[in-house]
Amino acid sequence: MSVPTDRLYTKEHEWVKLDGSTALVGITDYAQSSLGDIVYVELPKPGAALTQSKAMGVVESVKAVSDIFAPLSGTVAEVNATIMDDPATVNKDPYGEGWLVKLAAANVAESKALLDPAAYEKVVESEQH
Amino acid sequence: MVTSGLSRTALCATHEQLGAKMSPFGGFLMPIHYSGILDEHRAVRSAAGMFDLSHMGQFVARGAAVADWLDGLTTNHVATMRPNQARYNIFTNEAGGALDDAIIYRLEGRWLIVVNAANSEKMWRWLSARKPDGVSLEDRTPESALIAVQGPRSLELLQPLTDVDLGGVKYYHAALGEVGGVAVEMARTGYTGEDGFELFVPASAAPALWERLMREGERVGLKPAGLGARDMLRLEASMPLYGHELDERITPLQAGLGWAVKLDKPAFTGKAALAAQQAADTYERIAGAIMDGKAPARAGYAVYHGSEKIGEVRSGSPAPALGGKNILTALVASSVSAPGTRLEVDIRDQRHPATVVPLPFYTRKA
Numbered sequence: 438m439s440v441p442t443d444r445l446y447t448k449e450h451e452w453v454k455l456d457g458s459t460a461l462v463g464i465t466d467y468a469q470s471s472l473g474d475i476v477y478v479e480l481p482k483p484g485a486a487l488t489q490s491k492a493m494g495v496v497e498s499v500k501a502v503s504d505i506f507a508p509l510s511g512t513v514a515e516v517n518a519t520i521m522d523d524p525a526t527v528n529k530d531p532y533g534e535g536w537l538v539k540l541a542a543a544n545v546a547e548s549k550a551l552l553d554p555a556a557y558e559k560v561v562e563s564e565q566h
Numbered sequence: 567m568v569t570s571g572l573s574r575t576a577l578c579a580t581h582e583q584l585g586a587k588m589s590p591f592g593g594f595l596m597p598i599h600y601s602g603i604l605d606e607h608r609a610v611r612s613a614a615g616m617f618d619l620s621h622m623g624q625f626v627a628r629g630a631a632v633a634d635w636l637d638g639l640t641t642n643h644v645a646t647m648r649p650n651q652a653r654y655n656i657f658t659n660e661a662g663g664a665l666d667d668a669i670i671y672r673l674e675g676r677w678l679i680v681v682n683a684a685n686s687e688k689m690w691r692w693l694s695a696r697k698p699d700g701v702s703l704e705d706r707t708p709e710s711a712l713i714a715v716q717g718p719r720s721l722e723l724l725q726p727l728t729d730v731d732l733g734g735v736k737y738y739h740a741a742l743g744e745v746g747g748v749a750v751e752m753a754r755t756g757y758t759g760e761d762g763f764e765l766f767v768p769a770s771a772a773p774a775l776w777e778r779l780m781r782e783g784e785r786v787g788l789k790p791a792g793l794g795a796r797d798m799l800r801l802e803a804s805m806p807l808y809g810h811e812l813d814e815r816i817t818p819l820q821a822g823l824g825w826a827v828k829l830d831k832p833a834f835t836g837k838a839a840l841a842a843q844q845a846a847d848t849y850e851r852i853a854g855a856i857m858d859g860k861a862p863a864r865a866g867y868a869v870y871h872g873s874e875k876i877g878e879v880r881s882g883s884p885a886p887a888l889g890g891k892n893i894l895t896a897l898v899a900s901s902v903s904a905p906g907t908r909l910e911v912d913i914r915d916q917r918h919p920a921t922v923v924p925l926p927f928y929t930r931k932a
Contacts, residue, residue: 473587473794474604476884477860479914495914497862499603499884500794 438467438561441532445508445548446557447490452532453508458545460509463536464496464527467561472498475524480505480538485513487540489547494537496527505537509547515539575620576711576769580776584790592683594621597792606795607886610758613787614717616779617796623686624710624766625679625693629701632677636670638834639696641818641827647672652738652753654826657689658836662817662843665692667808669755671740678751678766680712682808711772715779716762716799718930719786724763727782728752732763746778757796759803760930801895802887804854804926810865810880811852811895819843820851820897822925852880853903854927855920857892861913863920868912869896876902879911887928894920 440446444454450468454461469475477497487493487507494505517536520526527535542548552560572595581588586597597618599606609615627636633645642655651672657665666685671678681689690705697703715724721732730743730752740753751766767775780788797807804822806812812821817840819827829841843849857863863882868875882894894911902909905924910917 473599474602476890477862479861499798500598502864 438465438470439532440465440467440554440558440561442554444532445551445553446560447506447508447551448557448560449504449506451506451508453548453551455542455545455548458511458542459514460511460540460542461536462508462538462540463531464505465557465561466531467564468496468503469528469531469535472496472501472503474499475527478520478524478527478537480516480521481513483513483516487511487513489550496524507540508551509540509542510544511540511542513538514541573621575618576772577618577620577713577776580773581618581790586790586792589793591793592621592686594683596621597790599792599794600790603792603794603798604886606789606791607798609787609789610717610760610791610795610799611887612718613789614715614719614723614762614783615758615789615791615795616776616783617714617716617791617793618776619712619714619764620707620710620769620772621683622707622712623679623681623683623689623705624707624712625681625690626704626706627677627679627693627701628675628704631698631700633672635696635698635701636677636679637831639693640668640670640834641823641831641836641840643828643831644670649674650740652740652755654738656812656818656823656826657692658818658834658840659814660836660839662819662836662839663814664808664812664816664818664821665689665814667806667812667818667823669753671751671753673740673742673751685808709769711767711769712764713767713772713776713779714756714758714762714764715783715788716756716758716791717760717788719788720760720762723779723783723786723788724752727778735763737761746775746782748775750775757803757805758799759805759926759928760799797881798883798885801881801883801893802885802926802928804895804928806852807881816852816897817843817849820849822852848900850877850897850899851903852895853898853907853922854893854895854925855909855922856888856927857894857911857918857920859918860892861918862892863894863911863913863918869898870910870912870917871898871902871907876909885927893927
């Protein structure tokens, strides 16, 4: 499973790429692979306020409904329209075209609670056993 | 993953080598998917898919009295079956509820009863307790694997591997012979809505035959397919899944299986209850519906008609055969079961509209 080193992670398998106080959020390669074919994504609307670690939407595969948790508190700036039309994009390119939402982070210091790539790889390893 | 106490089929190691995602099902560790549910579904609808169904219970009955005995426990005809014929049937309780649905095969000198894995122990006890003198019953599940090859190119794949003229084996018929040098019972049956064959194989020979079929299958686009694709395929074809469209509180009439309920049989367990239910015709029944929107309906979601909660989703899935629309079954009052009736499904506290449609959702082109 690929774990890019240019971003941070949650133990619930979201990734966050910070650019100043703008955060791009998605689910990891491991998450999309575990879920299988993604057929539906439900996300908060632009302007919605999010709280770190609280559920912000769902990703559904053929067989399963999986909650997505906000990796940081903030306001939704943009939702990826591509994946609403073609949810399989999340399977094909989870770290790129398959991003979920763009957030205006309320407090970038919250990112201290996130996992670095090495720590996230350990989470994945422990789940695979 | 907690997998202790689970049985492994003869093909479990094969699935693990293929990288299948494995999960418990009916007491067995079973493959849910390999390349992906949608990819496997596509293979079965357009070419061929291969399933390990060795978790299903296989009981062999012998004796002159078998036909009459089974006729007394099931809703469909058994005694009228000829050798090498298969028939879908339902074992019912006194209230007409389904103990299990099964396929009964009449072979030369023996009968094979294939039951759902989750009901295998229950059905073994039910049948053993009612077995008359002169009937022998054997549970051969551990010794016999079941490999299903399903899809429009199944015959093309299997024919070069056997001397049996597969084109001469009609739907719901069986034959004995060798496939790839292995003696098997083969039947033109399945649970996908496509043409296909089910092969009952000695467990010890199953891994080698599976691998042979995988190699030979390359030329027709065969893919290994798991229980995830199987559930989607059977729901599209509107075949009931025990525990969803059928259970001990749901009769075959309610499940839309009236064609397999023969009230002209002299007697069978549950006949009186089923006859009364049919005469009244007011019973709740399984209806199928298609969601307007993109959110999938899932088993357990509440179903509304106007402001009234009328039931729960029994099965729900996206249906690639219907262009990806989301389909569902629900047990609802007869008054709201007519095609065209508008329903609403509660998904995460939002109402999502759906329309009742005639079943089956999908029928293969002849």
